Amino acid sequence: MEKLHTANVLREMLREQICCLGRIVARHRVPDDVVWEIAKGFDVIYQRARRQVEASPGGTEIHEGPHRMEPHPGLTYLLEKLEIETSAPVGDAGRR
Numbered sequence: 001m002e003k004l005h006t007a008n009v010l011r012e013m014l015r016e017q018i019c020c021l022g023r024i025v026a027r028h029r030v031p032d033d034v035v036w037e038i039a040k041g042f043d044v045i046y047q048r049a050r051r052q053v054e055a056s057p058g059g060t061e062i063h064e065g066p067h068r069m070e071p072h073p074g075l076t077y078l079l080e081k082l083e084i085e086t087s088a089p090v091g092d093a094g095r096r
Contacts, residue, residue: 003053006053007050007053010046010049011082011085014046014078015079015082018042018075021035021075022071022075025072025075032073032074035074035075036074038074039072039075040074042078
C-alpha cells in the first residue's frame with residue numbers, strides 16, 4: 001500500500017472514531033476533562049501510527065436526542081488538525 005493511501009486510511013479511521021465518540025459524548029453527558037483525555041489519547045495513537053507509516057520502506061510517496069448541540073471542543077480540535085494535515089504534504093504536517 002502506498003504511504004499516501006495508508007496515511008489517508010489512518011485519517012479516515014480517526015475521523016470515524018471521533019464521530020463515534022461525539023455521539024457517545026452527546027448522549028451520555030461525558031465530562032469535558034474525560035473527553036479531552038480521550039481526544040489527547042487518540043491524537044497520540046494517531047501520530048504514532050502516522051510516524052510508522054512515514055518511516056516504513058517501500059511504497060510510492062505521493063442523532064438521536066443529543067444533549068450537546070455543538071461538538072465538544074476537544075473533538076473539534078482533532079477534526080481541524082486532520083483538515084490541516086490533509087492539505088499538507090505527507091511529511092510536512094507534523095512540522096506546523
